[in-house]
Amino acid sequence: MYESLLNYPATLFGEFERLRRELDDAFGTSGLPSSIRSVAAGSLPALNIGRTPTSVEVYAFAPGLDASKVDVTLDRGVLRITGERASPLPNPERGKVNFYARERSYGKFTRAIALPDDVDPAHVKASYKDGVLQISVARHEAAQPQRITVQ
Amino acid sequence: MNDTTRVATQEQAAQRAVLPAVDVYEDEAGITLLADMPGVPRDLLELKVEGDALSIEGGVRAQTPDQLEAIYAEVRVPRYRRTFTLSRELDTSRIDASLKDGVLTLRIPKQAHAQPRRIDVQAG
Numbered sequence: 005m006y007e008s009l010l011n012y013p014a015t016l017f018g019e020f021e022r023l024r025r026e027l028d029d030a031f032g033t034s035g036l037p038s039s040i041r042s043v044a045a046g047s048l049p050a051l052n053i054g055r056t057p058t059s060v061e062v063y064a065f066a067p068g069l070d071a072s073k074v075d076v077t078l079d080r081g082v083l084r085i086t087g088e089r090a091s092p093l094p095n096p097e098r099g100k101v102n103f104y105a106r107e108r109s110y111g112k113f114t115r116a117i118a119l120p121d122d123v124d125p126a127h128v129k130a131s132y133k134d135g136v137l138q139i140s141v142a143r144h145e146a147a148q149p150q151r152i153t154v155q
Numbered sequence: 156m157n158d159t160t161r162v163a164t165q166e167q168a169a170q171r172a173v174l175p176a177v178d179v180y181e182d183e184a185g186i187t188l189l190a191d192m193p194g195v196p197r198d199l200l201e202l203k204v205e206g207d208a209l210s211i212e213g214g215v216r217a218q219t220p221d222q223l224e225a226i227y228a229e230v231r232v233p234r235y236r237r238t239f240t241l242s243r244e245l246d247t248s249r250i251d252a253s254l255k256d257g258v259l260t261l262r263i264p265k266q267a268h269a270q271p272r273r274i275d276v277q278a279g
Contacts, residue, residue: 049193050193050229050230051227051229052225052227052228052229052230053225053226053227053228054219054223054224054225054226055223055224055226056221056222056223056224057222061219061220061223063194063218063230065193065194065229065230065257066193067191067192067193067256067257067258068191068255068256068257068258069256092189093178093180093189094180094182100182100183101180101181101182102180102181102182103178103179103180104179104180104181105177105178105179106178107176107177107178108176108177108178108189108191109176132256133218134193134194134195134196134216134256134257135191135192135193135194135195135256135257135258136193136194136218136257138218
């Protein structure tokens with residue numbers, strides 16, 4: 005399920021995409037089906053997802069956000085992170101400012117991830133620290149490993 | 156994993172780093188640099204000026220609970236590093252830096268004598 009997020013749709017930069025795919029081949033992530041919700045590589049925010057016996061942890065690397073304007077929803081097993089990053093840059097129209105690098109992206113973003121079926125939508129926690137949004141979704145107890153005593 | 160291999164992996168991790176995305180712009184008084192370094196706390200950020208090279212480096216502090224098993228990762232290298240070459244009219248002794256919510260903002264002022272002055276043309 006998560007591996008399927010790894011493939012991105014074709015972009016204008018076909019050659020770079022091909023190179024990236026070759027690198028993916030080397031690291032063994034290619035050839036998997038693509039998620040219907042996959043986004044272009046480098047889109048904000050980057051996601052890391054992990055799992056513990058009691059929860060699913062999602063880390064969204066989203067620097068420079070106003071935490072009060074980030075929206076996290078969990079609807080029918082799909083976790084959706086929506087937000088907007090305001091540009092702190094001066095308006096170039098006003099002159100006397102020269103821009104060199106403009107690599108950071110601004111504006112609205114949405115990322116959606118399908119979570120495993122065993123998550124409990126009633127227990128979701130989100131926190132924002134150092135530009136990382138951490139979302140912790142509890143898993144149902146039935147899904148947690150149980151020790152069975154051998155008689 | 157024994158201690159020796161753990162140290163070796165840490166050293167390898169210290170060498171690998173990704174380029175943070177930056178915005179750089181210049182106005183009359185100096186240059187401003189904004190760098191995206193999500194996950195980097197203040198104590199893991201290192202700024203260095205050596206000669207005319209400005210380097211920024213930061214480590215991502217993992218806020219991971221115990222027994223976390225990674226299932227999907229777009230951020231695989233927990234370190235950002237980038238070096239810029241400055242020019243002589245910039246005053247490296249007065250660089251102002253701030254780090255907030257994973258965004259590093261550097262303000263590099265120009266030397267006082269390098270700032271533009273208006274030269275009046277005498278009517279004659």
